[in-house]
Amino acid sequence: MSKNVAVSTQGPLRSAGMPDPPSPYSISSTSSESSAPSTSVPGPSVGGPVEKGSVTDRRRAESLLVAENISKRFGGIAALSEMSLTVDRGEAVGVVGPNGAGKTTLFNCLLGIEIPDTGRIIFDGKRIDNLPVYKRARMGIARTFQRLELFSEMTVREHLLLAQRSARGRVSLLADLINHGSASKAEEELADHLLALLKLEDVADTAVDGLSLGHGRLVELGRALAMSPKLLMLDEPSSGLDYNETKALTKVLEQVREEQGVAVLLVEHDLEMVSEVVSRLYVLDFGRLIAEGMLDDVLSDTGVRQAYLGQVASGEGQR
Template identity: 55%
Template sequence: MTNVLDTQGVSKKFSGIMAVHDLSISVDAGESVGLIGPNGAGKTTFFNCVLGVLRVNAGVVRLAGDDVTEMPVHARARRGIGRTFQRIELFAESTVREHLLIAERTRRRDGGLWKDLIGRGRPRADEIAKCDEVLELLGLRDVADEPIEHLSLGQGRLVEVGRALMTDPKLLLLDEPTSGLDRQETADLAITLRAVQEHRQFAILLVEHDVEFVSSFTQRSYVLDFGQLIASGPTQDVLRDPQVRAAYLGVEEISS
């Protein structure tokens, strides 16, 4: 089985501080992998290195076997990395469906100035049908024509997922998807995500603080501390690792 994502010795320095040091991870097609660690462990930095928001100081990032280390964000996105944001990033003054439409257009690289000018830039029936299919999957069908200002935070996050799905990602990076959500919303999100993943077959790399969410959602996890990998393996085992408990959960035992 080929790795969807494969990083080799990725390092990132910020004015002398090693935010990520020599990190090598891999994600297989279709699996869900967690990336956990205490605040400031370098999770977000690593995320940004994978996405292309930050350039690595050393190391290689491979997407489905291709070296993308030097590529800008949008080029990597076209090669199959989708993402959601910790602090929701939606397009102001667009409806839910419009978010998906523009992603679909971008994926197909269909349309441009000339097509717009001759009047073929308007959304077509097949595009709308494709968007609605995804909206149905995410349970957003009812709010398809709502401007995103009217959505709840949980719905907003699902719109982000839907938008990313329209690009046909091989790998979806979720940046703390539960942040700001209450218990019920978190549970709903987990159910929806799992259903969608089963349906569309993509891998997930998840940065998350909510231990319950991580352990229920992922098969494997990597644990970072001070920019270094301190543990990896099946999530349940990793969370039981004393070193991980010391670094991430605090030294004291947690009853659960």
């Protein structure tokens, strides 16, 4: 399906040497279509707003995650402006953009770490924008962090067991006092399975403090998967990893998706990794959506290349 390719007018604006959009509210990725005929978009573009609307409606019913018009300002800075995003069940979606584009803010808004100023978020058919972080987690949203956030002094296996228990909201004082909350057979099995899947058996009973960054990322991935999530959000999983480690991580991710059928929302700098994992892509710049669509279409788009790679547009992108 290439219906949902939409590219904004940011391309020509940028090439004309005007980095700052005139108003955060005047242009959104969908409405800008008709008003910007000058942009020569490679690949098919969407028809009219009407058709687009119907697609959105259908998406809202089916999609796992629907975020609409999310805006977040920090003082005078619009970290996110009217960002909309959908993730279908089992789908892998990427979010790319240069540093400061608002990727992490988007993540934090979706998770409830930041409260967005406007917009609404629907997950699994329920509105979640008023829920605290832990309730969203219990509904099936798991994440990893760009800078490792592991629990020091705990072993890898303990991470996996705790995440299973807490994601179901079953951490109880009483259970601890009866049998110090020891894991059930099913919990042990899932932990063992994840350890094998992530090839972490060798370090299963090592405290995470001594682990390398590459291992740490895998433990975070395992901790997220232990929650049996419906949506897995990965925040720059390749940062700090070398080429081979990134390759290995990509491979593991593919395996996980194949096996668990979990939807993935990937924020990433490494376009190579993105192109191997996701099928659909959103591109952010200065807190606004500048393109969305199927992977290849978006990557070949001029505006995206300019924003992301800083290339000066050649003739085709200009008047």
